[in-house]
Amino acid sequence: MALKIVKGSIDRMFDKNLQDLVRGIRNHKEDEAKYISTCIDEIKQELKQDNIAVKANAVCKLTYLQMLGYDVSWAAFNIVEVMSSSKFTYKRIGYLAASQCFHESTDVIMLTTNQIRKDLSSPNQYDTGVALTGLSCFVTPDLARDLANDIMTLMSHTKPYIRKKAVLIMYKVFLKYPESLRPAFPRLKEKLEDPDPGVQSAAVNVICELARRNPKNYLSLAPLFFKLMTSSTNNWVLIKIIKLFGALTPLEPRLGKKLIEPLTNLIHSTSAMSLLYECVNTVIAGHDVNGSPFLPPFSLALFLFLRFQLCVQKLRILIEDSDQNLKYLGLLAMSKILKTHPKSVQSHKDLILQCLDDKDESIRLRALDLLYGMVSKKNLMEIVKKLMLHVDKAEGTTYRDELLTKIIDICSQSNYQYITNFEWYISILVELTRLEGTRHGHLIASQMLDVAIRVKAIRVFAVAQMATLLDNAHLMTGNVQRKGICEVLYAAAWICGEFSEHLENPMQTLEAMLRPKVATLPGHIQAVYVQNAAKLFATLLKNQEGNTDRTAAQETSQLMIDRLPLFVQSANLEVQERASCILQLVKYIQKLQQKDVEVAEEVIALFAGELNPVAPKAQKKVPVPEGLDLDAWINEPPSESESEDEQPKAIFAKEEPKHSRARHTEVDEKELAKRREARKQEQANNPFYIKASPSSQKVYQEAPGVEHIPVVQIDLSVPLKVPGLPMSDQYVKLEEERRQKERVEKKKKEKKKRKEKRGGRGKKHDSGPESEEDITPAHMVDIVTEEMPENALPSDDDDKDPNDPHKALDIDLDKPLADSEKLPVRSHRAAEALKSPAEDGDAESPASQEPKKKSSKEKREKKKDKDGDRKVSVKNGNPTRETALWMYIYGDKKSSKHKKKKQKREKEEKEKKKKKKHHHHHHHSDGGGEESVQNGTVEEEEPLPVSVCHQSFTEIDIQGNLQDGSQVVVSVIFENKCDNFLKTMEFNVLDSLNSKLQRPEGSGPHDGLSVPFQLPPGVSNEARFVFTMQSIVMPQKLKGTLTFIIKDSSTHEKLDFKLHFTCSSYLITTPCYSDAFAKLLESGDLKCSSVRLEGVNMPFHHLLARICFHHHFSVVERIDSCASMYSRSIQGHHVCLLVKTSGQTVSIDAKCDEPTLLGNVLDEIKQTFSQC
C-alpha cells in the first residue's frame, strides 16, 4: 500500500508537462497518432487523480491537443473542475481550456453558471477578468440570461480593467439574450463618457457594432458621438465612430452635412492610413446618399462634390502607392464610387489599366471590375485590345476565364451600347475561341448568336466567319482540354444554317458540317448540325436549280444521303430523330429530282420565315382578348361530394389537408352572371387593369416595324484575313484611320465655315479631344429590338409584381381629403373597458376577461363599418385605409417613478403616503379606486411590463387611427381623477428620427402642443395628436411629458409617460379569401419565420380571438386545431400566419415580405400569451 503511494508520487514527478508533450510530438513524427493516443491515455489517468495541479497540467495539454484537431469533448467536466479551482494559476488554465473547447452544445456549461457568478464577484480583479474573457467565448443564451445582471453591475466596477471587459462582453450578451439590451443600454451609454479611455473606447466599440446592424435606434446618440469624434485623438476609437456615422448618415442626411468638415480635416491631417481609408469610405458612402432622395441645396452639393473629388484624389494616391495593400484598397474603394459616379473614375483610366499589369492577381481582378464601368465608345476597342493581350499572357485558367467573361461583359453591356463596329466584335469573339481550356464556350456562343440575330447588317460577315470556324472545327475538337470551347460550334452551325443565303461557298460548309468527325461532338451540337445541314441543303438546292445543270443538285442530295446515316445511328435521341427524318425527306427529294421535278421552292418553304428575338416579358404582355374572361368557370365547378376529395395545395409545408372548395358550389348560375357583370364593372373602373382599348392598338401600329428599318449593306472592303496580325487589331487600326478621316473632313468643313471670321478660337477647337458624340458608327448598325406581341401595352410596370404590396399604395396623396375619407372619431370605449374592473373592485382575472370581450366585440362592429367605408372610397378611385391603433403608456419603472416620488414628497403628505403604498404594492388591488384602475391597466392585454405611470389624477388612454402609410393619429383620453381643477395642459413628445409629432407650422421641434381644454375633477376628455412615422417594421417607444397646472395650488406639475407603438398596432385587420391567401403564399416573395408557444391553456377559438383582437389578424380558414390568419400593415406588408395547436403547445408559422416586422409581430404575439 505504502509502496503504491510512493510510486504514485514518483510517477507524478515524471508526468509530462506541456513542453514535454510538444517535444514528444515532434520526436514521433512517424507515428504521431499512436504517440498522441498514449498521451491521451496518460492524460485520462492524470485526470482521475485528486491533485488539482496534475489535473490542470492535463487540461493544459488537452487544450494543445484540441488545437491539433483532436476531440477533447470527453474532458469537459474536468475542465469545469479546473475552472473552479481557487488558485488563479489553475483557474486561468481551466478558463482557457473552456474558451477553446466549449461551445453552445456542451452540456456541462449549465454547471458553470454559479462558478462563473462567484468568479465575477471575486475580490481579485484577475479572477473576474479571466471569467469575463472565458465567458466571451462560450456564452450561451442561458448563461447570458442568468449572468446579464452580474455583468451589468460590473460595468460600474471601481477598476477600469473590469469595467472595460464588462462593457465589451455585454455585446456578446446582447446577441445571446436580446432582452438585456434595453435595461443595460442606459449604463452602456454612460460608459461613453467614462473617465478611463479604455472603457470609453470599449463602449464606443459595442455601440458601433450594435448600430451597424440597426442604425435607426441609435440616431439619438449622434450628438454625443459627434462630440467624441471632435475630441478624441485615438485612431482606434475614431475609426469606430466614423464607421458608426457611416451607418447613421443614410438615415439622417443632415448628419452628412455636419460631418463633412471634421472628416475633411481628418483626411487632410491624419498620417494613419487606416483612418484615412475609413474617412474616405464614409465620405463615398455619404455622398452616394446625399445625391439621391434628400437633395441638399446646390451650394452644399457643390461643396460635397469637391470633398468627394478630394477622396478620389486620395484614392489615386493610394493606388499609386508601392504598397500592394493600399493599392488593393484604393481600387476597392474606387469600385464603390464607380456605381454612383462613373465619370470620376473614368479620369483615372490610365492608372487602372496599369494595375492590370500588376503581379498580384487580386489587384488585377479588382482593376478588371473597375474597367467594366469605364468604357465608352471611344476607348472600348483600346481597352479590349489591352485585355486581349492579357488573355494571351495569362497563365492560370481562372484568371483567363475571368478576363474572358469581363471582355464579353464590357462589350455587351447596355445592349452593346459602346460597340461602334460589330465586325470588330465578331472578330474578337472568334479570337477568343482560340483560348485553351476555357469553360466559357457557351458564353461566346450565345454572344455570337445574339449579335448575328440582332444586328442584321453584320450577318454577311458573321456567316463568313462562322463558316471558317466550321471548316476549322478540328482545331477545337481535337484536344480534350478544349471541350468547353466546342459550344461555339453550336452557334457557328446555327448561324451558317439560318443565314445560309449569305454563304459564299455553301457546298464547302455543308461538307464541313457532315464530316464524320462531327459525330464526336456532344449530342446537342450534333443535333444543331443536322438540322442546319438541312437548311443549307435547301438553300443549295435553290441555287443549283437555277442553273441549267441539274446534276449539281442531285449530287448535293447524294451527299446528304451518304452522310446522314452516320447520324441516324447516333446514340443521342435528338440527333437520331432529326437525322432519320431529314434522311427520309432527302430520299424523297432525290426521287422527285430524278423525275426532273423542281423541288427547291417547297424545300425552302420548310424553313421559311425569320426567327426574331422575343423580349423576355413578351408572354406576359399578350393582352386578353375582349370577351375572354379568364376568371370564369369553363365547366361547372365539381359537386360538393367530389370536392371532398380534392386537396387544395398545402400552404405551409407541414400543413394537414383541408377542405375548402365547398363555398363555390353554392353559387348558382344567376349569381355567377351577376358577379361577372360586377367584375367587369370593377375592371372598367380599375386603373391598374389593362384594358384592350383601341387606342393602344393604334400606338403599336404607328411604331415602325422591323422591316422598315433601313439596313445598310456593308461594303466588305476589309480583307478577311490579315497575315501576321490578329484580325481584331486590323479593325482597331482601320477604325482609327476612319475616325481620323472623319475628323479631317469635319475640320475641313469647319474651316470652310470659318473662312470669313477666322480667329484664334478655331485652332483651340481643332486640337481638342474628340468627344463621345463625335464618333459615328462605322456603318449604320441597327440592333433589332426584341419582339413584343401585338397589342402589347407600352407600360412601365413590367417589373412590378402583382403581389407587390406597394402597388396598392400607389395613390395620389396630394388630393384633398373627401368627407367620406375622413378618419372616424372614436368613442371612449377603451376608457369604459378600463373602468369596469375598477367599479367591480374584483379579483383580476375574471374582471379583465370581461372588458376584453366587450371591446373586441365593439371592435368587430367598428370594423364592419369601416369595410363599408372602404368600398365607397375605392369606387371614388381614391382608396384610403383606416384602422384603430391601440397604444399604451407605461412608465419607466425606475426613473420616472422615483422622480415622481421626490416631487410628491415636496408637495403634500397625504399624497406621499399614497405614493409609497402604491410603490410597494402596485401589483395588488387593495380596494382603493386608483390602484385597481392601475391594475386594470396592467391587466389590459399589453405585453410589456406596464407599471403605474400616472399620478393619481390623470388617466391617459391612447388609441390611434391610421391613415396612409406614414401618419398615425393618436387619441389621448385625459381623465382627471383628483379633486382639483386642471388647466394649461401641454402635451409633448420627444421626437425620434423615425417618428415625429406633427406640430403646427412655426413652432419649434421641441415645443409642446397645448391641450385644447381644461379638466374639472372627475371629467375626461379626448385630444388627438398626429405622428409621422417613417418605418413601421420596428416597435417604437416615444418618451413624452404632460405638463399642467393645478388650479388651486397653481403649481406646475409634470407627468412623464411613454408611448409604445407596437408592431401589431401597425397591422390592420384585413379580410382575405383563402384562394387569394394561397396565391400570396405561393408567390414566394414572403420570408418565413416561426414561433412556438408552450403551456397555453385555453380553447383554440379563444386563442384565435386573442390573436385577432390584440394583433389585428383575421382568420382566413380554420380546420380543427389549425387555422390560417392574415393581416396587413398600414404600409401594405402582408402578414400570414398558420396557427396549429396540440395539447398546450401552439406553433405559429408565419410569412411576411418584411422579415423585421414579422419578427417583431411574432415576439409580440409570444408576449401576449406568455402573460396569460
Next chain:
Amino acid sequence: MQFMLLFSRQGKLRLQKWYVPLSDKEKKKITRELVQTVLARKPKMCSFLEWRDLKVVYKRYASLYFCCAIEEQDNELITLEIIHRYVELLDKYFGSVCELDIIFNFEKAYFILDEFLLGGEAQETSKKTVLKAIEQADLLQEVRPHHLESYPDYDCCHKEALLEVKLVLEHN
C-alpha cells in the same frame, strides 16, 4: 473580428481564437481551407483576400502567418494594425519572440491575446496597459514561462525573431 489563426509556413496551426460560435467540424474545415489559400499566395501579393462572405487579412512574420477574418464593413488596415500590435505585445513579453516561444508557451500567447482582444474587439489600445495586466496576473501564477534556451534541439528557422524580420521587410 470573426476569428484569428496563427500557423506556420508548413501549415501547422499554432494558435486559434474563434469569436463566433462554430462547430469543431466547421472550424477545422475553415482552418484547412484558409491555410491552403494563404500559403498558396505569393510573397509580394497584398494582404487581403475575399473569402466566402468575409474578408481575410493576413500577414507573415518570419516563419509565422497571422490571419484574421473580418466582416464586409470592417477596416482591413486597422486589422493589420491589430495583428502587428499583437506581435509587438508578444515580442515585448517574451523578449524578441520567435515561433518556438509561441509553441511552448501557447497558453501565454492566449492570455496576451485575451488581454488585447475580447470578443473580437480591441479591448486595450495601450501596449503598456496590456503588458502590465499580464505581468500582474503572472505574479499570481506560480509557473514561469519557458525561454528560448530551453529548446536547443530545434532548427533555427523556428527561432527567427518575428519582429525583426518584419522591420527589414518594411524597409524594403
